[in-house]
Amino acid sequence: MTTQGTPQPRPGIMQIAAYVGGEGKLNGANRVIKLSSNEGALGPSPRAIAAYDGERAELHRYPDGGANELRAAIGAAFRIDPARIVCGAGSDDLLCLLTQAYGGPGTETIVTKHAFAMHPIYARYAGSTVVTAEERELTADVDAMLACVTPRTSLVLLANPNNPTGTMLPWPEVARLRAGLPANVLLVIDAAYAEYLPDPRCSDAIALVDGAQVNGGGANTVMTRTFSKIYGLGGLRLGWAYAPAGVVDVLNRVRSPFNASRPAQAAAIAALADTAHVEASRAHNARWRPWLVNALATLGVPVHGTEGNFVLADFAAAGCDAGEADAAFRDRGIIVRAMGGYGLPGCLRITIGTEDEMAAVAEAAGAFMARAARSLGAKERAHG
Ligand SMILES: *Cc1c(COP(=O)(O)O)cnc(C)c1O
16 A cells, blocks of 8 residues: 555646635725625615524524425525425535536536636536637627537536626527537526516526426526525525426435525525515616716726626726726725636726715726826826
8 A cells, every 4th residue: 555645636626726706805994895796785685684593593403405495485486396496505506516417527518708707617626628618799609609519518507697797698599509509418597697687587597497398308408596696695605596307306416415504594585575675676786787887987987798786897998907996996995806817807897886885986986087097198298
């Protein structure tokens, strides 16, 4: 027996760059405006917080591993069969399980160029080869994705709307993608921002999951959702998948038995019931997202995409250095998300926050752009 060496992870794992989340602290700042992780602006429903508190005497009890009450509540809220829902510790958990179960060495997973960062990370963790499809104007391109298909393709991951681009494929285009993919390829529609869409149920994605179920035994499309965004429960970690029965069966075989905690299940049930809070959150976003887009446009800073509870502001397109803009925000205690890791170094992603927070962002951006204009003017005078 050899006693040499150290334990080694599977090949490929050390090539994965760890996810870097949005920062939450600034050195020396006493009041921080955190707009770096797309957390719901209004926070969770007071009823969700009360339900969470209500679990304090039961924390020694395991949760319901089947999340039966929660699945029933999700099913009722979105008019879908609870038997076709699987819950997880955030939709991240479900994305990880799906990439593991349907990917692996020798298979290929197609992701979009500016996909949510966890898509390629999970695919690599599974040992799959990641194939990146080019986009058109930062938007998923169905033809480019279909051109990536080979006999080794087993998975396609599509965030719709996508984070961080805020862009979205119209649902007929997603249907065209599905129709163009081989029946044995699993299409995962990551709909983390579904509740901000005009149809929060995401009926078109549901129809694709259902359609796949009936047409010729495809059973090959999954939708993932989360309580982290509009419901403001990111800290509790809860997501769900709506899937064909066969995929539900697979997920239930491989998931951790208690992957949705007791307080998370209780809070989520209460959050679903508080439709007024969800509506207020939707209305808030519908008001303040366009407001911020307009405020930035007035300063000459264009924004990509139209969806989600965030904006992707293109400071490079405004002739500025996004790193300097980021520093200017930080000087005022505002934390936004730098996009270098996404290959968008000229952009900053800014989450839609409260009215006060949006006013602070607009003011900081205005001061930065005025300073940038003055220094540009000074340079031009020096040269001219
Ligand atoms: C936030 C986000 C997720 C992860 O959500 P959790 O449920 O908190 O794990 C997944 N996909 C996209 C596109 C997201 O923006």
